[in-house]
Amino acid sequence: MKHALMVALLIVVSVPAYPEGKRVELNGVWILFGAEIGKLQLTPEGEMKRAAYDFQKDDPDFQCRPASITRIMHTPSPPIEVRQHSDYVEINYEFMDVHRRVPLKNGLAPKDAPYAVRNYPHLGRSAGHYDGETLIVQTAGQRAGVLDTLGVPGLYQSDQMRTVERFIPNGDRMQIVVTHEDPVYFVQPLTVTFNYLRLPGGKIEKWDCKPEEATYERFIPKKN
Amino acid sequence: MYRKFADAVMIVGWVLFSCLAGLAHHSVAANFDQTKTVDIVGRVKEVEIRNPHSQITLEVSKPGGGGVTEFYVEWSDKNALMRRSVPVSKIHVGDMVTVSVSPSKRLPNLGYFRTATLPDGTILKDCGFAAFRGGIAKGKTGCEESAR
Numbered sequence: 001m002k003h004a005l006m007v008a009l010l011i012v013v014s015v016p017a018y019p020e021g022k023r024v025e026l027n028g029v030w031i032l033f034g035a036e037i038g039k040l041q042l043t044p045e046g047e048m049k050r051a052a053y054d055f056q057k058d059d060p061d062f063q064c065r066p067a068s069i070t071r072i073m074h075t076p077s078p079p080i081e082v083r084q085h086s087d088y089v090e091i092n093y094e095f096m097d098v099h100r101r102v103p104l105k106n107g108l109a110p111k112d113a114p115y116a117v118r119n120y121p122h123l124g125r126s127a128g129h130y131d132g133e134t135l136i137v138q139t140a141g142q143r144a145g146v147l148d149t150l151g152v153p154g155l156y157q158s159d160q161m162r163t164v165e166r167f168i169p170n171g172d173r174m175q176i177v178v179t180h181e182d183p184v185y186f187v188q189p190l191t192v193t194f195n196y197l198r199l200p201g202g203k204i205e206k207w208d209c210k211p212e213e214a215t216y217e218r219f220i221p222k223k224n
Numbered sequence: 225m226y227r228k229f230a231d232a233v234m235i236v237g238w239v240l241f242s243c244l245a246g247l248a249h250h251s252v253a254a255n256f257d258q259t260k261t262v263d264i265v266g267r268v269k270e271v272e273i274r275n276p277h278s279q280i281t282l283e284v285s286k287p288g289g290g291g292v293t294e295f296y297v298e299w300s301d302k303n304a305l306m307r308r309s310v311p312v313s314k315i316h317v318g319d320m321v322t323v324s325v326s327p328s329k330r331l332p333n334l335g336y337f338r339t340a341t342l343p344d345g346t347i348l349k350d351c352g353f354a355a356f357r358g359g360i361a362k363g364k365t366g367c368e369e370s371a372r
Contacts, residue, residue, distance in 0.1 A: 031357060061276070077304040077353045094303060095276075150251060197361055205303045207275050214276055 022133040025169035029081045029202030033173075035074060037151055038191035046156060046185035053154030058146055064209035066096040066120060067146045069139075069165070070178055073194050074151040080196070081204045082135075082167065082174075089128055089135065097207045102128040102137050110140035110162075124163070135167035147180070151192065158184035172198040256298075256326040256336040264295050264335065265322050273312050275301040280315065280337070282323065297323050299337040300353065308367060310350045319343050 042050065060067045073080065078094035084104075091100040100116045100123070108127040116126035116139065124142035128135060140162050147157035161182035168175040174196040181189045252258070266282030278299035283292040299305070305312055315321065321342055325335025340348040351359075351367030359368040 031360065033357060033361070064276075077301060077307075197357065199360060200365070205306070207303070209275055213272070213274055 022169050023084065023130060023135060025171060026082045026135055026167050026174060027084055029079050029199045029204065030174055030196035031079045031199045031202070032073065032076050033195040033197040035151060035195070036193045038193070039188070040152060040155075040190055041187040043185055043187055046182075049156040049185065050154040053146075053156075055149065055153070058154075059149045060146055061149055062215050063211050064096060064214055066093075066098050066123065067149055068142070068157065069093075069098075069100075069123060069163070070180070070192055071146075071148050071150060072096065072098060073176065073178075073192075074148065078207065079199050079202055079204065081202075084135070089137075091137075092204045094204045094207055096209060098123070100126070102126045104128045104130075110138045115141075131166075133169055137165040137167070139163040139165070156185050158182055160184055174198070252326075252336055255329060257329055258326045258336075260327055261324050261338060262327050262335060263322050263324050264297070265320070266292075266295060268315060268317050268319050268321055269294065271312070271315050271317060273299075273302045273305060275303060278302060278305060278312075278337075280323065280340075282321070294333060296334045297325055297337050298334060300350065304353060304356075305350065308351060308353075308356050311348065314342055314346065314348055315340060 056062075061071075066072050072093045072095045075095045080094070081090075081092040083090045083092070087104055089102050089104060091102065092098070093100070098117055098120060101118075102116055103113055103126075105127065106129050108129075110125050110127045113125040113127040115121045115124070117123045122143035122145065124139045126137050126139040128137045130136065142157060142159065142161050142163065144159045145157065146155070147161075148155040157180070161180055161184075163181075164179045166175075166177040166179075168177065176194045176196065178192045178194070179189050180186065180192075264282060264284060266284035268280060269283050270279070270281040272279045272281075278301065280297040280299065282295045282297065284295045285291075286293050300308075319342065321340050323335075323340045324338040326338060328334035328336075337350060339350075342348060355367040359366050362368060
């Protein structure tokens with residue numbers, strides 16, 4: 001009897017508090033299956049910024065700097081990884097080697113959360129919680145700059161932008177619905193839906209981007 | 225005379241940069257004409273399998289035999305090529321190859337990789353991300369059969 005109780009106690013201790021239920025399906029490595037961009041309605045300032053966008057000067061990708069999480073997710077081939085833990089979730093993006101750590105705590109405001117990506121503070125502060133089986137990540141404190149260069153090239157964000165990401169599990173499919181609210185550049189919230197497919201046996205590899213190898217100037221013939 | 229030459233160099237440089245400016249973002253569909261295939265015959269000068277984009281530099285004979293010019297073949301990122309098990313190590317510097325490309329919509333010396341015919345006649349193929357994703361969606365471990 002005493003032995004059985006010990007075994008039962010060991011089992012209870014070794015089972016993590018999270019994840020449980022359907023949300024456990026979010027764990028894994030995912031590749032992009034497609035993305036849908038909702039209605040885009042920019043303020044006059046947003047239109048002006050977009051019209052003035054010059055990719056050679058303004059696209060952070062050419063400096064190997066991730067513009068935003070939305071821009072990262074618009075890149076088709078590099079996968080992303082979700083790992084849920086008892087008090088935080090790690091989201092690893094192969095593109096630009098972005099490793100994001102989001103605390104899971106009900107009631108934590110994003111402004112009070114630490115920077116989600118230590119080496120890229122411009123990506124803001126994020127806090128997560130669950131709504132049923134959906135993981136919700138709220139982000140604030142993103143720095144003003146380019147929001148997207150691929151899905152919607154030349155889309156800008158202000159430092160007032162707030163973002164909500166909903167990670168919805170569905171077996172070997174996952175949907176991430178991203179809503180950006182920005183009173184400076186958007187008349188109404190912009191929603192981008194990313195559909196992901198589980199990559200069995202997938203692994204996040206090192207990206208190791210070097211600016212001199214990313215620039216378009218590499219297409220200019222060398223003079224040797 | 226020198227002034228005219230300098231002006232001409234500046235104009236050529238300006239035209240080249242204007243063409244580059246047209247490449248407003250990374251999308252393959254936006255930058256390359258995927259409805260066309262052009263065969264480029266040349267000697268492999270460089271093979272750079274890397275992120276965010278791989279690149280093969282070919283030395284191509286100028287028409288009429290007046291030396292060589294460089295042609296750049298843009299390709300997927302290194303990690304994607306590895307996932308798709310593309311045997312990139314079969315392309316060697318110095319080899320004469322024929323690379324089929326989707327031509328750039330803007331630059332005459334640039335194309336996007338489709339296949340490469342190696343000196344021994346082997347055809348190196350890459351199914352591309354869409355076919356890889358399609359294969360995964362169907363429960364396979366790699367590209368679906370319809371790979372180009």
